Amino acid sequence: MTREARMNEAFAGLTGTLVATGYDTVEFLHRLTEVCTVLSGTAGAGLVVADRRGELRDVAYSSDRVRRLEALQIDVGEGPCLDCHRTGEPVVERDLDRAGARWPRFAPQALALGFRSVRAVPLRLDGRVVGALNVFDVRTGTEPGHDGPDVIQPLADLAVIALLQHRYGRDRTAAEEIGAALADRTAVERAKGVLAESGGLDMDTAFEVLRSHARRSGTGVAAAARALVDGRIDPAVLLAG
CATH class of the missing domain: 3.30.450.40 (GAF domain)
Structure with a gap:
C-alpha cells in the first residue's frame, strides 16, 4: 500500500x-x-x-x-x-x-x-x-x-x-466540552495507576488493558476507567483479560 x-x-x-x-x-x-x-x-x-x-x-x-x-x-x-x-x-x-x-x-x-x-x-x-x-x-x-x-x-x-x-444538539459551550474531555482523561489516568499498581504494569500497558476491556464490554474508555476507580469493577477482571 x-x-x-x-x-x-x-x-x-x-x-x-x-x-x-x-x-x-x-x-x-x-x-x-x-x-x-x-x-x-x-x-x-x-x-x-x-x-x-x-x-x-x-x-x-x-x-x-x-x-x-x-x-x-x-x-x-x-x-x-x-x-x-x-x-x-x-x-x-x-x-x-x-x-x-x-x-x-x-x-x-x-x-x-x-x-x-x-x-x-x-x-x-x-x-x-x-x-x-x-x-x-x-x-x-x-x-x-x-x-x-x-x-x-x-x-x-x-x-x-x-x-x-x-x-x-446540547446546551454546552466549547469550554464545557473541553472540560468534559479533560475530566475523562483524569479518570483514565487514575485507572491506569490502579491497574499499574495491581498488575505490576507500566503505564502504556495499563492503558492497553483498560482500552481492551472497554472494547470487549462495549463501554467507553472513560466509563470503564470510572467503574474501576469507583470500585464497581475489580482490577483483576481487567487484568485477566
Missing part, C-alpha cells in the same frame, strides 16, 4: 468515527495520536488543550514518555506546545541538542527520553488557539513530519472537531 493510500485509509477511518453516534472521545484522541505518529513518520505525538482558566493540560498522547514531556512543559512553563499556544504559530526545533537557551529545562529532558527534534502546530477554534498537537522524533536536522505530505495540521483540526462535536 502506498503512503497516499495509507493516509486516505487512516483519515477515512477517523472521519468515519466522528460521524458515528456516541463515539468515545478518549479513545478517538488516543487513536489520533497513534495515527499521527505513523503517518508523519515520527516517534511520538501528544495533544494539549486549554482548560477554562486558559491553562494547558495534556489530553492525549501516543505513549507515556510523550505524556511525561507534555506534563513537564506545563509544569516548568516552557516548551514547544506552550510557545505554539501563546503565538498561534507552528513551532519547530530541528535539533534539541542546540535548544538549551530556548528551553533550558525542557530540552535536556526531551533528549534524556530519546527525542532529538520536535514540532508543534496549533489547535484553532473560531479564530482562537485552544491547544496544540506536538510530534517528537529521534532524528535531527529535519522538520518532524515533513518528509512527505503534511498530515499534522489536518489531524490537529480533526482533534478540535472531536473535542467539540458532542456539544451539537
Whole structure:
C-alpha cells in the first residue's frame, strides 16, 4: 500500500468515527495520536488543550514518555506546545541538542527520553488557539513530519472537531466540552495507576488493558476507567483479560 493510500485509509477511518453516534472521545484522541505518529513518520505525538482558566493540560498522547514531556512543559512553563499556544504559530526545533537557551529545562529532558527534534502546530477554534498537537522524533536536522505530505495540521483540526462535536444538539459551550474531555482523561489516568499498581504494569500497558476491556464490554474508555476507580469493577477482571 502506498503512503497516499495509507493516509486516505487512516483519515477515512477517523472521519468515519466522528460521524458515528456516541463515539468515545478518549479513545478517538488516543487513536489520533497513534495515527499521527505513523503517518508523519515520527516517534511520538501528544495533544494539549486549554482548560477554562486558559491553562494547558495534556489530553492525549501516543505513549507515556510523550505524556511525561507534555506534563513537564506545563509544569516548568516552557516548551514547544506552550510557545505554539501563546503565538498561534507552528513551532519547530530541528535539533534539541542546540535548544538549551530556548528551553533550558525542557530540552535536556526531551533528549534524556530519546527525542532529538520536535514540532508543534496549533489547535484553532473560531479564530482562537485552544491547544496544540506536538510530534517528537529521534532524528535531527529535519522538520518532524515533513518528509512527505503534511498530515499534522489536518489531524490537529480533526482533534478540535472531536473535542467539540458532542456539544451539537446540547446546551454546552466549547469550554464545557473541553472540560468534559479533560475530566475523562483524569479518570483514565487514575485507572491506569490502579491497574499499574495491581498488575505490576507500566503505564502504556495499563492503558492497553483498560482500552481492551472497554472494547470487549462495549463501554467507553472513560466509563470503564470510572467503574474501576469507583470500585464497581475489580482490577483483576481487567487484568485477566
